Amino acid sequence: MVGLVTNIQGYSIHDGPGIRTVVFMKGCGLECGWCSNPECISPHAEIGLVKALCTICGKCAGVCPNDALVYEEGKLPVIDRARCNGCGECVDVCSYRALVLYGKPMTAEEIYDAVERDKMFYEASGGVTVSGGEALLQPQLVCELFEKCRKDGIHTCIETSGCATESALKQVLPLTDYVLYDIKHMNSDKHCEYTGKTNKLILSNARATAASGVATLFRMPLIPGINDNTQNIKETADFLKGLGIAPHVELMPYHRLGKGKYESLDKKYPLPDILQPEPQHLESIVKAFESYGVECTISK
C-alpha cells in the first residue's frame, strides 16, 4: 500500500504526548480558510516554488515532460497547474532546492523505517503522529503503519478533522493510542462556508471516537471573527460535555505561518485580513470555556 506523504518531521513537541515524529499525509476532505498546510489539501502530488531560494539559473527550462514549467530568461519559472502532474522531474534538476515536490509516494514500510529510527526518544514518552491533510483518508496505510508500530511498542496517534467515513475511523481507532480531534465550528452552515463541508459527519465521528474509549484530546483552531463568538464557544462546550468523557478542549491559536506555502503553490491566501489572536483574547476564551465547566488549555 502506497500513500503520499508531504513531510516527516522529527522532534515534534506539540502534536501529542512526548516527543513525536509527525507524518504529514497528503489529501484532505476539507479546505479550511485558515489551513496552514495547503500543500496537504490536494490528494495529488504538486510542485512548489520557493521564490526566495530561486536564482533564476534556468536549469529547469525544458525538462518538464508535460510542458507544465515555463521558463523565460531572467524571470522566475511559472508552473502551469493544469498541466503539472507532480512528476518531480524539475525538482530533480534544481540545484538550489527552490522547486519542491509536495507528495512523495511511500509505503507503510518506508514510513515506519523513518519513524522507528527515533524510537529511543519515544521510550520515556512519545511516538508517531499521523497528521496531514487527513490521516483517515488513507486508513489502510495508517493501519499498516500502526500495526508495525504497535508490534514494536511505539505509541500511535492521529491528528484528524474527523471528516472521513465512519468505517475508516473504526478501522483505524483500534490501532490508535491517542487521538487529536479538531472541532472547528458548531454551526453547520458556517462550517460549510469556511471549510467547504458541513459538520454533520465530523460531530457524529467525534461521538464515536469519544465512545471508543481511545484517549482523545479535542482541539479547536481559534480563528478570530470566525469561531470565537460567545455562542459558538458555548455550543462547543455543550457538545464536549455531552460526549461522556471529561470535557477538555485545547485551543490552537490561528497563525499565518502557512502563507509562504500558499505562495509557493500559486494559491491565494484565503484569510489575508485576520491576525493571530492576542494573548488577552485567548485568556478570555479559556475563561469562557472554564465557566461552562470545560477544561481549556492553549497549545504551546
Add this chain to the structure above:
Amino acid sequence: MVVKSNTGEELLEKINKLTLSPRLFQLKDAMFGAPRMISVDRARLVMESWQETEGEDIELRRAKVFKKVLEGVPIAIHDVDVIVGRETEHLIGAPAFVDEIGNSVAGLWDEADKLSRWMEFKNKEDKEILRKCSRYFDGKTAPDYVVETWRDVFNTWPQDISEAKGADPTPDSGYYPGVTCRGLWEKLLSKGVRGLIEEAKAGIKSFGEMQENDVNKLYFWQSAIIVCEAMITYARRYAELARQKAEKESDADRKKELLEIAGICERVPENPAQTFHEALQLMNFIMVGRGLEAMYPLLVGRVDQYLGSYLEKDLQDGRLTLERAAELLGSALILWGMKVVLPVGKTQLETHQFSFCINSINLGGVDRMGKDATNTLSYLVLHLIGLIKISSPTVLLNWHSGTPRSLLLKALETNYKTKGGIPLFENSDHVVSSFINDGTPAGDAREWYGQGCVTPILPTKVDHNGSEGKGAVNVALLFDLTLHRGVSQITGKKVGIDVGDPRDFKSFNDLYEAFKKEYKYVVNRVLWMGTLAQSVEPKYLRFPFNSCIAGPSCMEKGRDILITAADHSYGISDRAIVDAADSFTAIKHLVFDEKKLTMDELLSAIDSNFAGDQGEEIRQMCLAAPKFGNDIEEADLMVKEVGQFSGSVIMAYKNPFDVPCKISREGLSWHYFGGLGVGALPNGRKSKEPLNDGSISPMRGMDKLGPTGVIRSALKAGFKESYASCLNQKFSSTVMQTPESREKLAILTDTFFKNGGQHIQYNMVDTKELLDAKEHPEKHRDLVVRVGGFSAYFVMLSPEIQDDIIYRSEQGC
C-alpha cells in the same frame, strides 16, 4: 524513571520565587557600565621586585614578586560590594602580565589603539609605565624562551603553521604558560591559609630531619610561607579599609555591613571558613590572589559541593535568610564572571577573545560513592544565573543517570532565560568511565570537573594541557594540505609535506593514506612543540601561590606546579574533524564512487573558490553529497573513522613524564578563526568561511532531520576515544519557552546521554540569525518553525511572516 530531588519542594518553591535584589541589580549594572581599565600597578611592582632580586633562585624570586604585589597594589571597596576584593582598584580592570606573556605583549602596545576600543588607561603616564615595564621584560619571559627554542629546533615552521591557522595557540596567536585548574577548595575552606603555612613549616622541618639534598624543595616551602603570609596581609588590608569606610559611613545599615565585612576579612582566608559568607569571601580572596600571580582565572569548579553544606547549615540555624544568601552568592558569581584579562597576542586582540576570562562552575554530578550530589545550592546558582543573565562564568550541568528531573528542568529554564547556551550539559557517566578505563580509582574519577568548557579534569591530578602552546590542531587544514601537496592555500607557504598530486590517486584509499601521512607529520610536530615548551617554561617561571592553593601534591612534594609531573595529559584538541570527514565523503561519492567529477575538475573548482557558473554547479553537487548529522550511515561513519584515526595518533604520543596523551574535543569559538586558514573544501564550504562549530556539530544549515537526527548521527560517530566532545544545537525559542516544551527537551537530553552522548548545548536562534536567514535563505535551510500541526522551514515562510517572527524574537516572546 524520573528521579526526584532531595531538596524539599518548599525550599525549591522559595528559590523559584526569588527576584533580582536591588543590590545585585546595582552591582551588575555598575560593572557592565564601568569602563574596563588597564591597570599598570602590578606591572610596576613586578618590575621593581624583579630588579631587587636579581640572581636569586627563581622560586623565591617569584614568591617575592607575589608579596610585593599583594602588599602594594591599590585596593578598593565599592559601594555596591558585599563580597570584597578585585585584582585592581577599578570596578572592572585587568592587571598587565608583562612578566609572563612574552614579547607578544610588547608588540601589543604598539597597537594600543586597537585595544582602546575595549579597554582604557587611567592616564597617559600609566601607558608610559606599561610600555617601560613591557620593554624591560621583552625577550626575557618564559614564552620568549620557548619561542626561541622552537626557532632553534623547527626554524620558521611554528610561525608558518600558526599563520596558516594549522595550530592554536602558537607564537603568533600568543600563548600563555601555566596550568588551568580549580582551587583545592575543600582543603582551603577547612584549613585556611594558615593551615598551608603549617604544612610548609612541617616540610622544612622534615627537610632537616631527613637530611634531604634537593634544595629546590627547601626553596619551595620557603616560598610557600612567603606567598601565604602575603595573602593574609592582603586580606587584612581590606579589613582595615572596611573599618575606615565604616567610620565615615552615614547609612547605618551599610555601616553595620562594612564592619561585618571587616570582621570576615580578619578571619578569612587565614582561618577556616565558619559561615556561608566567610566561605564565599575566602574563595574570592584566593581567586584574586591567584589573579595577581597568573593571568587566567582559578576555576570555581563544583561549587555546590564545597558550599552546599555551609548554605544549608546557615539557613537551618537561622543565621542567614535565603534572600541574603542569594545576594552574597550572586555578588560572587558576578565578580567571578566579569573578570577581564588583556589579550595575549595579536590574534586575541583581533578576535576579541579576551574580554571576559572564562571561569567555570559545575553543578550536580555524583559524590565519591556515585550517589547524586545535587543540593540546594545547585538550584540556587541556576536560579541566580537566570536572574543575573551573565554569559560568564560557564555553567556546566554535570548530568548522570540519577540526576533529578527537577534539576534538569531548572537548568533548561535557565537556558531559556539566558537566551541559550547556559548551562551546557555534560555526561558524567561517560567521563567517569573514561577515567576509570585509564586506571583512575572510581571515587577519584567521580570528582571530575570541567576545565573552561567541556574538558574534564580531576582535582587529584595535575594536568598540563591546552594553554601550553600545543592547544589545537586544525584537521580541516590538514585535509586541505593533503589536496595541495602540503601548501597552505591562504599563505602559499609549504607547512606540511608533499604527499603527491591527488590527480594521480587511483582510489579513495590512496587519498586517505596520503591524509594520514600529512596528519602524522604536522600533529607530531605540534605535540613536540608542546612538550618542549613544558621543559623550557619552569626555568624562567614559577607559580608558588598557585602551587599552594591548586597543586594537588605540590605542598607534599615541595615542588612547583609547573615542574610537577603531569600524571594525566590531554595532547591537543583535534578540531574540525566533521569538515574533513564530510569532505572525504563528498570526494568518495563524486570522484571515486559515482564518478560525477574527475579529481581535476573538483580541484579546479575548489582552487577557484567555486567561481563562475560551473564552479557554483560543482559546489551544489558538493553540498548535495551526504553530510554528517542526517543519520546517513556512510557520512556518520566517516566522522567516526577520521576521529578514531586522529585519536590514535595523539594517544600514541607520550608527555615528558611518559604518560600517553589523552583527547578532549572542545570547540570554543575557534571555528571562525580556524576557518580563516582553510581554502574551499569539497563539502561545499567556501574559502575562509567558518568551520563547523563545536566538535561534533553538523555543517551549518546541513542537518535536515532536526535534533533527533543530529543526535542519532552523533551517537553513531561516537567519539568514544575522547573524554568530551561538543554538540551545539540551535532552536527557535518555542522549543524552550514553556514548561511543557522544556519537559520534552529534558527527555531529549536524557535520551542522548543514556545512549552514550557526551555533551550538548542548546542555543536559541537570535534575531541576527533570523535576519540573516531572511537575507541568505540558502545558508539556513535547517531552521525549523515548530508549531502544533504545522510543517515548514523558516526559509519557506513568506517575507512578512518572517518579519513577524523576527519582531517577536526581538521582543523576547
